[in-house]
Amino acid sequence: MAHLLGAEGLSITFGTRTVLDDITLGIDAGDRIGIVGRNGDGKSTLMRLLARMSAADSGRVTWRGGVSVGFLDQSDVLDGESSIRDAVVGDMADHEWASDPRMRDIASGLLDGLDWEQPIGALSGGQRRRVALARLLMSEHDVLMLDEPTNHLDVEGVAWLAHHLKTRWKADEGAFLVVTHDRWFLDEVCTLTWEVHDATVESFDGGYAAYTLARAERDRSAAVEEQKRQQLVKKELAWLRRGAPARTSKPKFRIDAANALIDDVPEPRDTVGLRKMATARLGKDVLDLEHVGLTVHAEGREKVLFDDVTFRLGPGERVGVVGVNGAGKSTLLHLLDGRTEPDVGRVKRGKTVRTAILSQEVEELRERNHMRVHEVMTEEKNVFEVGGKELSGAQLLETLGFNRTRQWTPVGDLSGGERRRLQLLKLLTGEPNVLMLDEPTNDLDTDTLASMEDLLDGWPGTLVVVSHDRYLLERVTDHQVALLGDGAVRALPGGVEQYLRIRAGREPVPGATARTYRGQSTLQAASTPGKGQAGGSRPVAPVGGSAGTRTGSVGSADSGASEAEKRQAKKQMARIEKQMEKLSERQQKLHDQMAAASESVDLDRLRKLQSELDGVDVELAELEEIWLEAGELME
Structure with missing residues (x-):
């Protein structure tokens, strides 16, 4: 396959830290590359160097003559004064771009529902991201470099982007590099994985699953080698510790060999460990939304987010929430948390409930940008209960990858992933028993995500997760619900795949159902007569009785069953x-x-x-x- 671009001997240092050291690699036509690694290890830096958007301290990047490279940056680079039309298609007439099937597909896949004459400055962060991605994909490029392209995309958008990248070129044409935390996406589109760590880049065949297996085998081999080395160290140390007469009679090369073994201890990787935090006791009653209605004002008009919705959470229940942008996923969390009051209906809250929300914007840390990490961690208390043991603030921070030096870094100087880690840890120290996560995967690397999932696997409280990350939802939640923008909350017994079929029109919207889950959550997706699909929910009559005040419940003892x-x-x-x-x-x-x-x-x-x-x-x-x-x- 034709060589497109490459790097030789790349090295770059920030301050006293070498991020990349003597890196040599190449990209050929047909390469579909995913880049993974810990936050701050140089994934985005490597991509910017290859795109010639940054210069290395040493080494060089070469492009084949005539190669065109398109780059999607993490940061917003759009002109707020321009309209969507100007940003995406420029001066092209409608009939010019609309006659191109690829451009039509990009427009419908990313910009559906947006007013093309609207200025960029009036868009939300997610909408601006979609416009930037559409502008890049509309152009012809030999190589695409995408830095976190799935951020702010919903499940449907991620699925569309995966299909687009898989079908954009023939198998032996074009190439792309993608930095993303979305493991489903990596598995779906990538045939090669680069892991950036410890100033090096290692290559693995396959997507994320194949990379994980290969890395596990590599770690196993390294553990075997380390065990052998330790045995040699013990033998040599035993010899060195014999009496002085014995040492003076031994050849010097034996002493040098022993010292070399002792010194040759590899530096430990910066592991991330999330341990089980203390959790307040949770009673039988948790959170119930009962016949809730809520209307908001958006873009100069009223929009009904919830219409007569009843949604119940039971103790220990684990539910994932998916839905279209603007359907009210974050608002649902705010209703449950008490930050938002419904227009009609009520939110019933258990006496022992203690909620916490991991927000998308990391708002909790903005006012603490001037404080150091350790100060933020210990501003309320200095000792924390973790897994039955008491840990100091410094020890707890180390479990989440903040070494002693990093603990004294100002919060404002942390990377996005580090701020996310600190935000999560800060929430957990409050000992909540209902944890709500709003797009928790944003800015986190795959290692941190795996550690967070390990923590959530053992989470004893009630868990609600809003995310576009299918891998995360299927791993940590027991069932999913959908917000389709019609004012109702609908059960998804078929999970995310069912949601995508519904959105693609291959499956009808669920009809009149009232599903009761093991966690005692009743979800109503019934269409109220006379309201059509946009109708809200209503109680469903039980077997042998009329509808009661609690959705899906059977008539009580005084119902007098015949x-x-x-x-x-x-x-x-x-x-x-x-x-x-x-x-x-x-x-x-x-x-x-x-x-x-x-x-x-x-x-x-x-x-x-x-x-x-x-x-x-x-x-x-x-x-x-x-x-x-x-x-x-x-x-």
């Missing part, structure tokens, strides 16, 4: 028991198949089996709830 209703409930229970037995058998078979797929490291099959298992789990949980409801009629 003997006929009891017989009907008994038949229903027997029928459900048979269905549950079949589902349990299917569940066990899927577990056995996943165990076999794990042994053969078949990642594609594992993903498919996990998706199928998630569907079985949801269906089984729903049947259990219906069985319990019918059982109450028998009492």
